[in-house]
Amino acid sequence: MKSTASLTVELDGAGNSVVRRLRSMAPLTLVPRRRGSSATGGAVVHLVGSATSPLGGDDLSLRVRVGAGARLLLRGIAASLALPGHGPGGSRGSIDIDVEDGGTVEYLPEPTVVTSRAEHRAELSVRLADSARACFRETLVLGRSGEEPGGLVSSTSLERGGIPLLRHTFEPGRQRLRASHTHLGGARVLANEVVVWDRDPEPRSEADWALQPLAGGGSLTTVLTADTVTARRRLAEARAVHPSGGELTPVEPAE
Amino acid sequence: MTPAMSTVSLATLALADSRFPGGGHAHSGGLEEAVHRGTVSGSEQLAEFLHGRLHGAGAQAAVFAAAAAHAAARGVPPDHWSLLDAELDARTPAPAQRAASRAQGRGTLRAGRSALPSRALDELHATTGSPHHPVVVGVLLGAGADRSPADTAAAMAYLSISGPASAAVRLLGLDPFEANAAVTALRAETERIAAEAARTAGHRPGSLPATSSPALDLLAEQHQRHHREEGRLFAS
Amino acid sequence: MQAEHQHQGHGQHVHGQYGHRHPVDFDPTSAGPDPFAPAASGSRPVRIGIGGPVGSGKTALTAALCRTLGAELELAVVTNDIYTTEDADFLRQAGVLDPGRVEAVQTGACPHTAIRDDITANLDAVERLQQRYASLDLVLVESGGDNLTAVFSRGLADVQVFVVDVAGGDKVPRKGGPGVTTADLLVVNKVDLAERVGADMAVMLADAHRMRGELAVLAQSLTDDPAASAAADWVRRQVAEHRAAVGPSAE
Numbered sequence: 001m002k003s004t005a006s007l008t009v010e011l012d013g014a015g016n017s018v019v020r021r022l023r024s025m026a027p028l029t030l031v032p033r034r035r036g037s038s039a040t041g042g043a044v045v046h047l048v049g050s051a052t053s054p055l056g057g058d059d060l061s062l063r064v065r066v067g068a069g070a071r072l073l074l075r076g077i078a079a080s081l082a083l084p085g086h087g088p089g090g091s092r093g094s095i096d097i098d099v100e101d102g103g104t105v106e107y108l109p110e111p112t113v114v115t116s117r118a119e120h121r122a123e124l125s126v127r128l129a130d131s132a133r134a135c136f137r138e139t140l141v142l143g144r145s146g147e148e149p150g151g152l153v154s155s156t157s158l159e160r161g162g163i164p165l166l167r168h169t170f171e172p173g174r175q176r177l178r179a180s181h182t183h184l185g186g187a188r189v190l191a192n193e194v195v196v197w198d199r200d201p202e203p204r205s206e207a208d209w210a211l212q213p214l215a216g217g218g219s220l221t222t223v224l225t226a227d228t229v230t231a232r233r234r235l236a237e238a239r240a241v242h243p244s245g246g247e248l249t250p251v252e253p254a255e
Numbered sequence: 256m257t258p259a260m261s262t263v264s265l266a267t268l269a270l271a272d273s274r275f276p277g278g279g280h281a282h283s284g285g286l287e288e289a290v291h292r293g294t295v296s297g298s299e300q301l302a303e304f305l306h307g308r309l310h311g312a313g314a315q316a317a318v319f320a321a322a323a324a325h326a327a328a329r330g331v332p333p334d335h336w337s338l339l340d341a342e343l344d345a346r347t348p349a350p351a352q353r354a355a356s357r358a359q360g361r362g363t364l365r366a367g368r369s370a371l372p373s374r375a376l377d378e379l380h381a382t383t384g385s386p387h388h389p390v391v392v393g394v395l396l397g398a399g400a401d402r403s404p405a406d407t408a409a410a411m412a413y414l415s416i417s418g419p420a421s422a423a424v425r426l427l428g429l430d431p432f433e434a435n436a437a438v439t440a441l442r443a444e445t446e447r448i449a450a451e452a453a454r455t456a457g458h459r460p461g462s463l464p465a466t467s468s469p470a471l472d473l474l475a476e477q478h479q480r481h482h483r484e485e486g487r488l489f490a491s
Numbered sequence: 492m493q494a495e496h497q498h499q500g501h502g503q504h505v506h507g508q509y510g511h512r513h514p515v516d517f518d519p520t521s522a523g524p525d526p527f528a529p530a531a532s533g534s535r536p537v538r539i540g541i542g543g544p545v546g547s548g549k550t551a552l553t554a555a556l557c558r559t560l561g562a563e564l565e566l567a568v569v570t571n572d573i574y575t576t577e578d579a580d581f582l583r584q585a586g587v588l589d590p591g592r593v594e595a596v597q598t599g600a601c602p603h604t605a606i607r608d609d610i611t612a613n614l615d616a617v618e619r620l621q622q623r624y625a626s627l628d629l630v631l632v633e634s635g636g637d638n639l640t641a642v643f644s645r646g647l648a649d650v651q652v653f654v655v656d657v658a659g660g661d662k663v664p665r666k667g668g669p670g671v672t673t674a675d676l677l678v679v680n681k682v683d684l685a686e687r688v689g690a691d692m693a694v695m696l697a698d699a700h701r702m703r704g705e706l707a708v709l710a711q712s713l714t715d716d717p718a719a720s721a722a723a724d725w726v727r728r729q730v731a732e733h734r735a736a737v738g739p740s741a742e
Contacts, residue, residue: 155465164345169465173310180307181294182285182471190469203350205476207292212476215344215353222348222469278611281599362611425600482597490597490612 002059009043010067017042017070042071058091066103076109090119099132111139118150130161137193165216187224191231197244209234271410278362283422283489285474290426298433301423305416311468313415316389317452320411321404323393325456327375328402336382338460343387346465349472351479355491359388373398408452412445536627537733540648545636547656548680553633555719557587564628567592567620571635602635610647639668656680661690664699676707683712
């Protein structure tokens with residue numbers, strides 16, 4: 001199944017961020033929850049069903065545009081499973097986000113569980129204007145408890161003002177690679193969080209996470225843990241030492 | 256019968272040689288930190304470390320070495336080097352890894368200016384100051400007569416594992432035969448990675464493949480922290 | 492003394508946002524002239540290598556030279572600490588040099604490689620110091636403690652000092668090795684201990700001269716002469732000869 005959903009958020013005359021265009025297409029359902037000023041968190045939209053959790057054969061894409069000065073929080077609702085499906089060639093999900101000057105986007109999906117027979121490509125492309133801000137996260141759980149993960153290629157591309165800040169492609173790989181202490185060191189959960197805000201952090205390094213300022217601006221937090229509860233805790237710890245961490249939607253404790 | 260021609264240039268061999276005086280001997284590529292963590296303490300664990308390093312950082316470096324060799328061979332304008340530099344930065348999120356790559360790049364550039372001077376090398380230097388290691392290696396080999404992105408990529412992939420293997424011998428007193436065998440056991444994979452890197456050598460810089468190694472990023476950052484706190488023998 | 496922040500137009504060093512005050516070694520994203528381009532020899536300081544076995548007193552000699560010469564020469568030090576940054580910390584804490592004038596090099600567990608076969612990290616350190624202090628007269632490069640075969644590459648050190656001590660035994664000069672036979676100056680250190688360790692100074696110095704021909708030999712005790720006067724005189728002559736050979740420092 002090929003489906004395309006889209007979402008546009010802009011500022012209205014009163015300074016509130018409002019949803020101007022919204023098109024859901026199964027299995028991608030967008031639910032506007034709130035409008036609001038940037039100070040109060042802006043517009044909130046829930047993504048039910050996820051572009052990262054389709055069935056085999058699906059080709060899902062979501063296009064998001066955040067207008068100048070507007071703020072959007074796009075949030076996932078439940079953990080999703082990358083499952084095998086009916087079609088050949090695996091599944092693909094892509095999200096393209098454009099943020100205009102002074103705009104802000106936070107994209108905070110729930111974890112994706114990569115099941116044993118998954119064959120999935122996830123692509124996230126974020127293009128920011130010079131003064132735009134962004135925070136986005138990816139949490140990958142490599143197999144349900146005791147399960148080997150299937151095939152996954154997750155790519156992230158982030159540009160600001162046409163300059164590349166992050167190009168990232170992660171594949172869990174075979175068991176031998178996952179066990180290598182240069183790749184995953186046997187960790188089952190990989191969480192990444194990118195923050196491009198007003199201030200960038202100093203590097204911070206702990207045994208299972210690191211807050212890393214990127215060369216072109218912004219930062220990447222990398223977390224490797226055995227479970228999602230610990231991963232969230234580490235993300236929160238990284239937020240606590242990020243100079244802009246207090247302006248972001250808090251990392252909610254694991255359910 | 257005509258004598259067989261060698262297909263690997265002396266320049267490629269010299270750059271891949273651990274005796275090449277480009278500063279590589281002081282970099283362990285995360286191995287020293289892994290030793291301190293206790294995750295590498297013998298030859299078998301070294302083999303697993305090298306396997307992961309080759310497929311992650313090694314493959315990434317090979318891609319950019321091949322792309323730089325391709326670019327140097329066709330004579331790109333100098334601003335191409337800025338693009339490649341920014342794209343490799345964007346694929347290297349750990350500041351410690353960027354610093355290690357630029358330190359080795361600077362050293363390789365210094366040695367390369369004596370050994371294999373070229374206009375492309377001067378332009379790379381003028382454009383980027385302290386270039387990334389794989390890009391310097393690519394330019395050194397691509398601007399010469401040999402011009403084989405695949406060989407360049409293979410040399411770069413090899414460098415990504417030969418340095419850590421040597422560091423393991425020095426840090427752990429490993430049997431050098433076993434450590435060396437752990438490197439040569441990866442020859443088929445190295446050739447595959449080199450061939451794949453050569454295949455994408457002509458891509459636009461923004462479209463070159465990215466390969467992440469999250470655990471290696473954490474090791475690199477921890478190495479820097481521990482060097483500040485208690486001192487480390489290797490620069491990375 | 493030169494000011495610590497001499498960013499001569501290369502790099503932007505825009506770190507004010509976080510209140511950085513440390514000297515920035517280099518800005519890798521800079522598109523300006525490369526601070527690491529080799530300076531013409533006429534504009535660079537003389538580089539003196541100080542090598543020798545572990546415990547022979549290299550760091551103590553280096554510290555003494557810094558104290559004696561620091562007021563009359565623009566100088567800086569590169570240390571090749573073998574395991575930690577202990578030597579660099581010693582020099583900084585001894586108050587003999589501004590912390591910014593000491594650079595520590597990581598040698599990857601191979602101190603002789605770092606001064607001889609692959610001098611990259613040491614050259615980087617020297618060039619960082621030259622970038623930070625534009626008118627240096629002298630850079631002392633202290634090797635990590637090694638064995639009698641370790642010598643400095645001529646690509647790194649213009650002249651070199653090899654330090655041995657009487658406690659290592661009076662046979663050391665006779666054993667030879669490139670350090671003893673080829674260094675521009677051989678320092679026999681800790682001569683105040685000779686009697687206690689049973690070293691025959693006459694034999695030691697005679698062997699040293701026999702092994703070295705015309706090359707200089709100097710016996711010293713930093714206990715008796717904390718200023719290392721004779722070694723300091725030798726260093727002064729090297730600086731003067733370097734200046735005479737290549738002209739005064741360009742800056």
